[in-house]
Amino acid sequence: NAGVTQTPKFQVLKTGQSMTLQCAQDMNHNSMYWYRQDPGMGLRLIYYSASEGTTDKGEVPNGYNVSRLNKREFSLRLESAAPSQTSVYFCASTTPGRLTEAFFGQGTRLTVV
């Protein structure tokens, strides 16, 4: 059972470099999410995709773009990385409903120097 798969697990970037974080789920979930987690801050929503073909901004979208490539895949792109984007990034998926839990990927630890 793969669940939610994120790549890469670790990354170091120089300021100004770009990169794409990949996320794929095999649970046929409609909705997918990108969060960042900083010490003491909890999970903050960057972008989400309620269903295939739609994306919306979350709480902290600045400096990021996303693509919902198909139902399985939802990628997060940093066009010009900044030290403030040093964080742990989690992808999650769920099908919204009364008793539907969200599943998370293992996270990407990104350091921007």
Add this chain to the structure above:
Amino acid sequence: RKEVEQDPGPFNVPEGATVAFNCTYSNSASQSFFWYRQDCRKEPKLLMSVYSSGNEDGRFTAQLNRASQYISLLIRDSKLSDSATYLCVVNSPGSYIPTFGRGTSLIVHP
């Protein structure tokens, strides 16, 4: 008022103790509730759903109080391995976004 609020702790308890966390939510129309556990530097994972009538899973008991708009998690006979951050999650009708609390840190010491 934040949508979902938790006391960040840390709750520092000895092995064998009973500890309880609360989580308050602001949307009275919220429909489903969960407790997640997050170990240091790992992804959050579902601990248990919270049902209207309350539910128990081994040493863990979850309760929902709709009148006062909070959920609780009770851990009995704490183990060292229970040390983690516990996140509450609330789903509201018409929203595609599960709302996470910031989490409550639990440290169980020998």
